[in-house]
Amino acid sequence: MKLTALGVWGGYPTADAGTTSYLLTSTDGIFHLLMDCGSRAVTELEHELSPNQLDAVILSHYHEDHIADLGVLRQYRQLQAEKLPILPIYGHAENPYEFSKLTLENVSKGIAYDVENGTSIGPFDIQFLKTVHPVVNYAMRLVERETGKTLVYTGDTGFLSALTAFSAGACVLLADVYHEKDKHDMPNHLSSVEAGTIAKNAAVKTLILTHLSQTANLSALTEEAQKAAGTAVTTSLAQPHKIWEI
Numbered sequence: 001m002k003l004t005a006l007g008v009w010g011g012y013p014t015a016d017a018g019t020t021s022y023l024l025t026s027t028d029g030i031f032h033l034l035m036d037c038g039s040r041a042v043t044e045l046e047h048e049l050s051p052n053q054l055d056a057v058i059l060s061h062y063h064e065d066h067i068a069d070l071g072v073l074r075q076y077r078q079l080q081a082e083k084l085p086i087l088p089i090y091g092h093a094e095n096p097y098e099f100s101k102l103t104l105e106n107v108s109k110g111i112a113y114d115v116e117n118g119t120s121i122g123p124f125d126i127q128f129l130k131t132v133h134p135v136v137n138y139a140m141r142l143v144e145r146e147t148g149k150t151l152v153y154t155g156d157t158g159f160l161s162a163l164t165a166f167s168a169g170a171c172v173l174l175a176d177v178y179h180e181k182d183k184h185d186m187p188n189h190l191s192s193v194e195a196g197t198i199a200k201n202a203a204v205k206t207l208i209l210t211h212l213s214q215t216a217n218l219s220a221l222t223e224e225a226q227k228a229a230g231t232a233v234t235t236s237l238a239q240p241h242k243i244w245e246i
């Protein structure tokens with residue numbers, strides 16, 4: 001499968017780059033899943049494929065930096081001349097107000113993912129783990145049934161020891177790394193060293209640092225994470241339109 005970064009900043013957009021959004025495409029190139037829909041997601045997506053080609057959206061949580069472009073996406077699809085299938089938008093149902101906003105008649109339908117038993121979306125089987133964050137956020141472990149390839153996406157999270165077992169053996173760990181190493185054990189986001197340590201202990205192949213802070217020294221952040229992850233893990237700093245073949 002193929003992972004494409006659309007927006008990689010945490011919190012708010014910067015100049016011409018937006019907040020969290022990723023496109024996951026199945027190995028056969030047929031299925032397109034948008035993971036979170038931060039600011040500029042639609043603009044950046046248009047450089048990769050038509051938003052009309054999206055098959056589903058999945059949301060980790062309802063902070064604005066992960067959903068800012070959801071209304072833009074739905075309006076884009078609503079205004080097309082061609083009749084499009086209703087877009088399934090998967091989110092958790094623990095915030096009824098935010099969940100209710102996922103549904104727009106004839107355009108999109110909110111679907112609550114099953115956090116206990118997992119949910120299948122197209123070619124992907126997905127398990128969930130509630131993380132440490134000021135609002136309810138679910139990390140997700142996506143396995144492509146056809147290939148067994150595995151991606152773990154943390155959404156937003158402070159340090160949580162259960163993330164190690166949840167990420168075990170994954171091809172890619174896409175991790176919220178908002179903090180440099182001096183800010184460990186914070187309740188909202190991981191530090192570089194925490195993410196690297198989880199990647200090492202979970203024996204993932206690749207660690208991708210995302211949800212980046214505008215105030216962080218990104219080369220230092222990457223070095224810290226790489227050092228903690230060890231040489232068996234490839235550590236990669238996310239950038240818009242960077243692609244990882246998984």
Ligand SMILES: [Zn+2]
Pocket residue numbers: 010011020063065066156211
């Ligand atoms: Zn965030």
Ligand SMILES: [Zn+2]
Pocket residue numbers: 061063133156
């Ligand atoms: Zn958040």
